[in-house]
Amino acid sequence: xxxxxxxxxxxxxxxxxxxxxxxxxxxxxxxxxxxxxxxxxxxxxxxxxxxxxxxxxxxxxxxxxxxxxxxxxxxxxxxxxxxxxxxxxxxxxxxxxxxxxxxxxxxxxxxxxxxxxxxxxxxxxxxxxxxxxxxxxxxxxxxxxxxxxxxxxxxxxxxxxxxxxxxxxxxxxxxxxxxxxxxxxxxxxxxxxxxxxxxxxxxxxxxxxxxxxxxxxxxxxxxxxxxxxxxxxxxxxxxxxxxxxxxxxxxxxxxxxxxxxxxxxxxxxxxxxxxxxxxxxxxxxxxxxxxxxxxxxxxxxxxxxxxxxxxxxxxxxxxxxxxxxxxxxxxxxxxxxxxxxxxxxxxxxxxxxxxxxxxxxxxxxxxxxxxxxxxxxxxxxxxxxxxxxxxxxxxxxxxxxxxxxxxxxxxxxxxxxxxxxxxxxxxxxxxxxxxxxxxxxxxxxxxxxx
Amino acid sequence: xxxxxxxxxxxxxxxxxxxxxxxxxxxxxxxxxxxxxxxxxxxxxxxxxxxxxxxxxxxxxxxxxxxxxxxxxxxxxxxxxxxxxxxxxxxxxxxxxxxxxxxxxxxxxxxxxxxxxxxxxxxxxxxxxxxxxxxxxxxxxxxxxxxxxxxxxxxxxxxxxxxxxxxxxxxxxxxxxxxxxxxxxxxxxxxxxxxxxxxxxxxxxxxxxxxxxxxxxxxxxxxxxxxxxxxxxxxxxxxxxxxxxxxxxxxxxxxxxxxxxx
Numbered sequence: 001x002x003x004x005x006x007x008x009x010x011x012x013x014x015x016x017x018x019x020x021x022x023x024x025x026x027x028x029x030x031x032x033x034x035x036x037x038x039x040x041x042x043x044x045x046x047x048x049x050x051x052x053x054x055x056x057x058x059x060x061x062x063x064x065x066x067x068x069x070x071x072x073x074x075x076x077x078x079x080x081x082x083x084x085x086x087x088x089x090x091x092x093x094x095x096x097x098x099x100x101x102x103x104x105x106x107x108x109x110x111x112x113x114x115x116x117x118x119x120x121x122x123x124x125x126x127x128x129x130x131x132x133x134x135x136x137x138x139x140x141x142x143x144x145x146x147x148x149x150x151x152x153x154x155x156x157x158x159x160x161x162x163x164x165x166x167x168x169x170x171x172x173x174x175x176x177x178x179x180x181x182x183x184x185x186x187x188x189x190x191x192x193x194x195x196x197x198x199x200x201x202x203x204x205x206x207x208x209x210x211x212x213x214x215x216x217x218x219x220x221x222x223x224x225x226x227x228x229x230x231x232x233x234x235x236x237x238x239x240x241x242x243x244x245x246x247x248x249x250x251x252x253x254x255x256x257x258x259x260x261x262x263x264x265x266x267x268x269x270x271x272x273x274x275x276x277x278x279x280x281x282x283x284x285x286x287x288x289x290x291x292x293x294x295x296x297x298x299x300x301x302x303x304x305x306x307x308x309x310x311x312x313x314x315x316x317x318x319x320x321x322x323x324x325x326x327x328x329x330x331x332x333x334x335x336x337x338x339x340x341x342x343x344x345x346x347x348x349x350x351x352x353x354x355x356x357x358x359x360x361x362x363x364x365x366x367x368x369x370x371x372x373x374x375x376x377x378x379x380x381x382x383x384x385x386x387x388x389x390x391x392x393x394x395x396x397x398x399x400x401x402x403x404x405x406x407x408x409x410x411x412x413x414x415x416x417x418x419x420x421x422x423x424x425x426x427x428x429x430x431x432x433x434x435x436x437x438x439x440x441x442x443x444x445x446x447x448x449x450x
Numbered sequence: 451x452x453x454x455x456x457x458x459x460x461x462x463x464x465x466x467x468x469x470x471x472x473x474x475x476x477x478x479x480x481x482x483x484x485x486x487x488x489x490x491x492x493x494x495x496x497x498x499x500x501x502x503x504x505x506x507x508x509x510x511x512x513x514x515x516x517x518x519x520x521x522x523x524x525x526x527x528x529x530x531x532x533x534x535x536x537x538x539x540x541x542x543x544x545x546x547x548x549x550x551x552x553x554x555x556x557x558x559x560x561x562x563x564x565x566x567x568x569x570x571x572x573x574x575x576x577x578x579x580x581x582x583x584x585x586x587x588x589x590x591x592x593x594x595x596x597x598x599x600x601x602x603x604x605x606x607x608x609x610x611x612x613x614x615x616x617x618x619x620x621x622x623x624x625x626x627x628x629x630x631x632x633x634x635x636x637x638x639x640x641x642x643x644x645x646x647x648x649x650x651x652x653x654x655x656x657x658x659x660x661x662x663x664x665x666x667x668x669x670x671x672x673x674x675x676x677x678x679x680x681x682x683x684x685x686x687x688x689x690x691x692x693x694x695x696x697x698x699x700x701x702x703x704x705x706x707x708x709x710x711x712x
Binding site: 404406413419420 | 506507508509510529530531533534535539540542545546548549550551556559560563564567599616620
């Protein structure tokens with residue numbers, strides 16, 4: 001497929017704004033959904049889902065800083081790049097450098113390259129038969145028939161990048177855990193963007209944890225050298241009294257664009273533990289949306305943004321309560337070096353019905369250099385009157401007393417600073433439930449000892 | 451112990467220092483010889499803690515005059531880490547917590563930086579573990595402390611014992627204990643005091659900065675100095691501490707009382 005629109009061509013288009021034209025150009029890059037292994041019925045439904053999203057997209061545009069939700073995150077640099085959908089499959093050699101499959105998930109991983117499912121790199125041999133882990137084409141009944149009740153059915157699906165993802169969807173990673181099933185082995189969903197051109201991909205994940213089930217999965221993004229654009233959407237449904245432990249790691253190269261959404265619907269007594277590590281991307285955005293749909297649901301969010309150079313990384317989270325006795329614990333940390341810019345917007349919505357909510361949010365920011373910047377905004381919308389909601393935000397530099405303490409033990413100032421940054425990050429990294437991934441992330445920051 | 455003709459380890463002359471432009475030390479002079487234990491007492495705000503931080507090289511304290519020589523070397527020219535490597539050790543009043551860094555790793559990095567400076571062999575994790583196990587007994591610490599993050603979740607007493615463990619490993623020529631006894635129950639105090647006593651040799655020296663005479667029941671100082679208004683206003687033997695305990699600081703620190711003593 002060839003480049004559809006270049007910045008020069010955009011100028012000629014006068015009927016619509018540049019941001020509308022650009023979005024349309026991105027949509028034009030989509031390829032057909034692979035219907036080969038699908039029933040005619042499911043295929044038709046997916047086709048229709050995509051078509052309806054495409055139509056909706058005609059009324060939308062790439063957001064600008066004038067949109068309140070994108071005030072601090074300027075996507076102008078995205079508009080300068082012409083992305084192409086990936087065409088040719090990459091050779092095994094080309095992918096050798098991206099072998100990010102974890103030892104713990106060697107027999108429980110799905111690998112997608114530029115949005116395409118790679119059965120040869122994936123394995124689910126280590127998982128119980130009753131658990132469905134695969135792409136859409138591998139879905140068997142009754143799950144195939146039930147897909148339409150879950151895929152693209154979360155609130156917020158009309159958001160522009162989610163719509164673009166739905167309209168461009170060529171496949172999806174699916175984890176479907178049946179009732180009462182506890183999956184001990186963690187599952188890895190690995191998304192690789194690679195190849196010689198600046199490709200565009202729309203990874204899609206659907207996780208359904210049926211009542212009383214339990215599962216742990218890792219969503220992992222890595223990229224090659226080119227400035228790829230990843231527009232990912234993950235939908236998680238946690239049914240009654242089920243538990244999902246989800247780790248999302250975005251370690252794209254620092255020239256990549258990454259927009260990702262995690263939407264989680266939690267039924268009564270459901271528990272969600274989310275750990276997010278965002279360290280890559282030139283411009284990256286993570287929209288994290290939690291919908292507590294029943295009584296006594298529990299949400300734990302731990303996230304770390306660690307950026308340097310000229311990176312911009314934005315996290316927008318929303319926890320929407322609806323029922324009594326819900327709890328949430330959210331800790332978001334940013335470590336910002338050089339001229340990088342982090343954004344955090346943490347919304348908590350507690351309507352009248354959500355009495356006895358217990359919501360805690362803490363945002364801690366560490367600015368390493370004088371030119372580093374963070375925009376932090378807690379946003380609490382509380383209507384219910386009998387609730388406990390706390391929030392706090394701190395912005396600071398490395399503490400001189402802490403550096404001095406380490407120096408006074410013979411550790412030079414530079415190593416002391418590295419050690420303290422490591423310690424700040426570790427509070428989040430230690431939440432990652434997979435030892436090898438935890439270690440890899442620790443090492444990518446700075447080893448505690450040399 | 452006072453040893454005849456022993457080497458002067460620390461020589462401070464007319465030291466003045468400020469914090470954010472406010473003078474705190476206003477002419478401190480002190481000589482410490484090998485083998486000696488000096489106690490520095492005094493009311494809050496007299497400059498005791500500032501003195502300890504200036505000796506260790508805290509960047510927030512600006513030395514405005516005077517000199518500090520350590521084993522003949524100009525200490526003021528050295529960075530804090532260089533002072534540590536050359537044998538100055540400060541036990542902190544409020545030791546910092548470093549989550550995510552294991553105590554064992556921290557101790558090993560500190561130990562090896564000292565070894566490297568001395569041109570001695572750096573120890574790998576295995577050999578170091580053996581060494582540190584021996585030292586644990588000095589402060590009656592359980593080996594499980596080593597695998598926890600530095601000071602994280604430690605009680606006040608455990609933090610102070612951890613400071614003394616660091617002292618045991620680093621074997622400083624000059625150990626400065628900044629209110630190490632504050633906030634300790636009697637059992638923890640005995641362990642800390644006993645640890646310090648075990649680590650005192652004719653070759654090294656200790657400066658105890660303390661608010662309470664109680665510590666000196668367990669560590670016998672050779673000299674007791676009273677600090678007030680950024681100066682050492684009087685010096686005596688260990689009996690001075692007892693007198694201070696009974697009569698308070700007023701009689702030494704009020705001008706007329708001081709004059710009467712002279």
